[in-house]
Amino acid sequence: MIDFLQLIVSGTATGACYALAALGFTLLWQASGTINFALGEMVMLPAFIMLFFIGPAGLPLPLAFAATLLVSLLVLGLGFKRLVVDPMLKHGVIPLVIATLGLSIAMKQGVRIAFSAQVFTFPAIFSQELLSIGGARLSVSDLGTVIVAGGLVVALQTFLNRTLTGRAMQAVAQNRDAATVLGINVQRMVLYAFLINAALAATTALLVTPVYLAKFDMGDTLGLKAFYAAIIGGFNQSRGALLGGVLVGVLENLVGAYLSPGYKDGVALVLFLAVILFKPEGLLGKPEERKV
Amino acid sequence: MTRLWQAALLLFALVAIYLLPGTLKNYGVYIVTLWSVYVIAGMGLNLTVGYAGQISLGQAAFWGIGAYTTAIALKAGLPFFAALPLSAALCFGVGLLLGFPALRVQHHYLAFATLGFNVLVFLAFRNEDWLTGGTFGINNIPRPILFGWRLRAPLDFFHLTWIATVVMGALMALLLRSPWGRAFAALRDNPIRAESVGIDTTFYTLLAFAIGAAYAGVAGAFFAPLVGFIEPAPFAVTTSLSMLLMVIAGGSGRLFGPAIGAIVVVLLPEWLRFAAEWYLAIFGVLIVVMMVWLPGGLLSIPDRLRAARVLK
Amino acid sequence: MTALLNVRDMRKDYGAIRAVDGVSFSVDAGEILGVIGPNGSGKTTLFNAILGQVTPSAGAVTFEGQSVTGIKPLHLARLGIGRTFQTLQVFGQLSVRDNLIAAGQEFGGSTWRRLFAAPDAGLGARADDMIALFRIGHVAHLPAGSLSYGQQKLVDIAMAFMSRPRLVLLDEPCAGVNPALIDQLTDLLRQVNQQTGATFIVIEHNMDFVMNLCARVICMAQGRILAEGAPASVQANPAVLEAYLGS
Helix, strand or coil: CHHHHHHHHHHHHHHHHHHHHHHHHHHHHHHHCCCCCCHHHHHHHHHHHHHHHHCCCCCCHHHHHHHHHHHHHHHHHHHHHHHHHHHHHHHCHHHHHHHHHHHHHHHHHHHHHHHCCCCECCCCCCCCCEEEECCEEEEHHHHHHHHHHHHHHHHHHHHHHHCHHHHHHHHHHHCHHHHHHCCCCHHHHHHHHHHHHHHHHHHHHHHHHHHHCECCCCHHHHHHHHHHHHHHHCCCCHHHHHHHHHHHHHHHHHHHHHCCHHHHHHHHHHHHHHHHHHCCCCCCCCCCCCCC | CCHHHHHHHHHHHHHHHHHHHHHCCHHHHHHHHHHHHHHHHHHHHHHHHHHCCCCCCCHHHHHHHHHHHHHHHHHCCCCHHHHHHHHHHHHHHHHHHHHHHHHHCCHHHHHHHHHHHHHHHHHHHHHCHHHHCHHHCECCCCCCEECCEECCCHHHHHHHHHHHHHHHHHHHHHHHHCHHHHHHHHHHHCHHHHHHCCCCHHHHHHHHHHHHHHHHHHHHHHHHHHHCCECCHHHCHHHHHHHHHHHHHHCCCCCCHHHHHHHHHHHHHHHHHHHHHHHHHHHHHHHHHHHHHCCCCHHHHHHHHHHHHHHC | CCCCEEEEEEEEEECCEEEEEEEEEEECCCCEEEEECCCCCCHHHHHHHHCCCCCCCEEEEEECCEECCCCCHHHHHHHCEEECCCCCCCCCCCEHHHHHHHHHCCCCCCHHHHHCCCCCCCCHHHHHHHHHHCCCHHHCCCEHHHCCHHHHHHHHHHHHHCCCCCEEEEECCCCCCCHHHHHHHHHHHHHHHHHHCCEEEEECCCHHHHHHHCCEEEEEECCEEEEEECHHHHHHCHHHHHHHHHC
């Protein structure tokens, strides 16, 4: 029972990180119809940029994070939109899928060349202590991750639902033409989505890397899990990403501990296949009618 | 160019490719054979993606199912020419099943459904030791025997593979010319209109996956004896992505697209080896650049030039 | 003689909105029926409900005495009901000729037999006749998606006739088509109607076209049938006039 609680908490922490990445993914999809296969690498790259700022540049962690955030916004937000997505959107979904795949290869291999294929440790942002609550030993870093990620999701929700800009972004996601007629600057709203995605990716890197360590291919699994989390929860709902992420994280831990460690990575897939067969719009998603 | 000229050119190219590897060293022959195997798998994927318009990121799983089926069958003493149809038939059946999600969802959902399928199959290859040998894989897979002659020499095996590729290509061309080919294209261009003119989109969607998968099964059946040793790694999602890239880079919905695309995926990395560790990074950047500038693939270049001339 | 198509008490709700509200009518074999009414009066929803594109909330449809309520578009097509769409719906990358053959090839014979059939499925001559009839010979080998709007519209309509359907539902065939072509279209449809005995139901805003082509007209407003009868009498009906002006 106590093990069970620990598994749940650490699973929630992992899941919260999936959720953060997934959130960026859904935002991009809603705003511009971009399926970003370089999602995992967009978390990996900031991790290494941060390592650079901490190591060779000698900055303290908070400053290094701030600098990384800035670089991410410029490169993964603005640059990604202007140089890759914008020229390709008119050609439909598949070329963009391939292009983001190419991007992920280029980013991965670029980092491998610059930093080697080694595994790098990353400074912890939370204390490494274990808290004893009612006999269960919970790690501070797990709890901290859940709190930071949860806080970010809530903040983003509030931004999207309560502020004028957030609502304008939602309007663009729902109906571009109508949004244009209403005088919303569609391109700017889409850019915001890309910037938020970049910021979320940088933050995910900060939360994930101390635990999973930095390696050039660290984005592979993370990216996949985030996709599945997004679809399981509901592609067109930001809350869905959170539910999907946590569900995947917790169930993975449970399956790994009680059923078969070999199929731990299959959990997200089975959940995902069940969802698309029985509720394709996702657990919290709204169905999209097939257009005639 | 007249039809006769086109046919002559094609025949010349097919024969040239048959003869050319005779001048290469063993590694070169291996690479060209691998290219040939990829072309078979790519033609299948081109049917699913390029003609029927169903995105699939699971082709490597079928490739793997074909390879493992043939490997296991050969180890059990079955002749290659029995293992080959077995691989194709098994993949056809599993491909039919993978078509069902496609009836419910499209685009990105389908991309992830097929991708998820690939990961599941990969996990099964890795974890089901009793059947697949797990991470150790299956080794000492024998080469086929043809008329009592075991095709041990790389060049002999290449010739068999290349003949199979040409036969599979001819079958694909016939399929695409038949009314079925038109129905696949109608499904891709406008599924709703297709239903309203009596085209059974359910049937054609399932078949697009099943036939595409059967091609991958055939490719797998040649891959296993080519390398002689199989393990899960080549059948991971990355390979499915390469195969999709191959179809798009060559020109999706064009018969010769996969052959050109396989050059990009199999041979280009070899040519970029002079760039040492940079080659994969360059490869990645090239893909992005190509998709930005040439989303229709390499075979769309003549059309693009013609269009440019008309505009002038 | 029983009616070819019989629609009884058709209703379609979208949430709280009742798009079609208890519509009944019937069409005799060989007839050309016009359906008019202001935008949002439920015409296209009525079509979609009859054609199985959406599931009707209530009501019954019979075709040649057989119940076809809620049957999928595919099976309706195979029973002999063709349609065109309000928006362009051609197979963009296929040539015009292939569009026509595609629209006819799945009728008759088994699907498996078709794998081994001639590439044109034996429909080449019929497609060429249709191309001549619709005067689109000069573009017959171009991809349908590259044609002008009006030409695509003609292809779209020609496709509906390839399977020799007994009933064709046309949703705004004149929308976006230039006036010269509209006269040609009127003649064409009349010609097909007389030659094959096919029955048409036509949704259209262009009054001249409806007056010229249709023997009987239904006017819809707010999901109901407002008036029914000969074109001239419906046009003169004050309620119809009010429905158009009031909206």
